[in-house]
Amino acid sequence: xxxxxxxxxxxxxxxxxxxxxxxxxxxxxxxxxxxxxxxxxxxxxxxxxxxxxxxxxxxxxxxxxxxxxxxxxxxxxxxxxxxxxxxxxxxxxxxxxxxxxxxxxxxxxxxxxxxxxxxxxxxxxxxxxxxxxxxxxxxxxxxxxxxxxxxxxxxxxxxxxxxxxxxxxxxxxxxxxxxxxxxxx
Numbered sequence: 389x390x391x392x393x394x395x396x397x398x399x400x401x402x403x404x405x406x407x408x409x410x411x412x413x414x415x416x417x418x419x420x421x422x423x424x425x426x427x428x429x430x431x432x433x434x435x436x437x438x439x440x441x442x443x444x445x446x447x448x449x450x451x452x453x454x455x456x457x458x459x460x461x462x463x464x465x466x467x468x469x470x471x472x473x474x475x476x477x478x479x480x481x482x483x484x485x486x487x488x489x490x491x492x493x494x495x496x497x498x499x500x501x502x503x504x505x506x507x508x509x510x511x512x513x514x515x516x517x518x519x520x521x522x523x524x525x526x527x528x529x530x531x532x533x534x535x536x537x538x539x540x541x542x543x544x545x546x547x548x549x550x551x552x553x554x555x556x557x558x559x560x561x562x563x564x565x566x567x568x569x570x571x572x573x
Contacts, residue, residue: 422438422439422440423436423437423438423439423565423566423569424436424437424438424439425569426443426452426454427573428451428452428471428473430451431451431471431473431543432473432543432572432573433451433471433473433513433545433570433571433572433573434570434571434573435452435471435547435566435569435570435571436565436566436569437454437469437566438454438456438562438566440457441454441455441456441457442454442455442457442466443455448470449472450470450471450472451470451471451472451473452470452471453468453469453470453471454468454469454470454566455467455468456468456559456562464528464529464552465528465529465531465551465552465555467549467550467551467552467555467558467559467563468549468550468551469547469548469549469550469563469566469567470547470548470550471545471546471547471570472545472546472547472548473543473544473545473546474543474544474546475542475543476539476542476543476544477542480542481539481544482539483516483517483518483538483539486518486537486539486544487518487537490518490520490535490537490546491504491507491520494520494522494535498522498524498525501524501525501526502522502523502524503522503523503524504520504521504522505521505522505523505532506519506520506521507519507520507521508520510536512536512537512538512545512547512567512570513538513540513545513570513571513572515538515539515540515572516538517536517537517538518536518537518538519534519535519536520533520534520535521533521534521535522535523553529552530552530553531550531551531552531553532550532551532552532553532556533548533549533550533551534548534549534560534563534567535547535548535549536548536567538572540572545570545572547566547567547570549563549566549567551563
């Protein structure tokens with residue numbers, strides 16, 4: 389009888405520990421996949437990003453930058469998605485004209501170190517848009533980018549996802565979710 393009680397206590401204890409582990413794992417996964425809504429009233433848009441990512445506002449010419457968590461002390465590049473908003477009121481342009489200029493500017497910046505993988509029409513926030521995917525060799529690392537832009541009114545909205553080439557696909561699902569959540573208000 390006494391050994392049966394001990395066995396029951398052990399089974400219940402193991403079950404309780406297992407349940408706690410399942411709950412903790414579920415909470416960690418939920419937090420990792422939780423997205424937060426960011427709104428820029430000044431620039432007229434909102435966008436969702438992973439709760440585990442850092443955020444930098446008004447930095448390096450971007451309206452906002454979302455940065456992935458550093459994977460280790462040796463992680464040399466934090467994958468990121470940024471939003472740039474340009475005022476076109478002094479130089480109104482069509483999407484085709486803006487696209488041509490944007491690609492020429494990218495080619496000028498990266499020169500022969502740029503290889504275009506995809507160059508296609510897209511929709512962003514219900515607006516006709518353009519998407520380009522390309523690789524570029526940097527001083528410290530080789531990067532892969534996905535750049536999407538659209539024009540609404542007198543503003544151009546440009547969203548860029550940047551990652552190390554070998555990490556691009558790892559973060560692509562989150563980057564797509566961020567980009568697809570973009571809403572011009």
